[in-house]
Amino acid sequence: MDIEALKEEFLNKDFDEQSFDVDADDIVNFALACGEIAPRYTDPSHPDFQAPPTFASSFHAGRRMPEGFPKIPGLGMDGGKASSLKHPIRPGVRLVGRTHLHDIYTKTGRSGPMTFLVMRMEIYDPDGVQLATADTSVVIRERPGK
Amino acid sequence: MTINRISDVEFGEELPVFTPDTSLDNVRRFATAAGWAGPRFTDHEAARAEGLPGALVPGIMSQGFLAAMIHRWAPEAQIKNVDTVFRAPVIVDQPYTISGVVTDIDEEAGNVEIDLTVNNEAGETRVFGTATVRISNPSS
Incomplete structure (x- = not known):
């Protein structure tokens, strides 16, 4: 597998776009199930009500991989998640998620x-x-054995 | 001790240990809210039929546990990022503990770095995480 060639062809090019509607009840249930106790995550009437900082990790891309990306032989597993929050995610706003291959x-x-x-x-x-x-x-x- | 200002944070400080709720009912609640309500997360038998040891706590729920633990320690903390590595499955209805330790403090920038681990009863690390957290002093 020529990793450098894959990087050249696929890295940093958006391959998926999805819209997401965030619901206040989903934010509350997500937060409470995780053990959050801060009212800004658990009480929709709080003036700073917002989704917990890792909420964005729950958004699914429509495609798992870019079109034309070769199948890498082996056993695939979820290795981890990373969330970075720049501004709060609040309910009642339609969000757009654009996905690209960031690293190989x-x-x-x-x-x-x-x-x-x-x-x-x-x-x-x-x-x-x-x-x-x-x-x-x-x-x-x-x-x-491969 | 609850942290309200960065000047209260000490290098090497251990956060209060957090015991997350990994019960099937709670994982179902999370999975439904997150849109991840697949049978491998919500049904032990269905998960075993896939060759898994039991229903799995979604990785993003473990990530959420880490964030909640930080907020229980520092309620006004703004989590800038949480990076998690899934080393082994976290199984529904099994007990886990989450530990955290402060590994760096940048008082000028208001940032604190924290290492976090999710361990099972045998003390084996299942999830490892790092977080960058902003904690302001009240005057800043």
């Missing part, structure tokens, strides 16, 4: 070679202000 790299662990794919969704409000980013890392472990 390899590592060799105790179980053998692994390829890491990092998908980044950037979330914007209707005025085009970026509110948050949500990264999803997919780890592909080469199957033994």
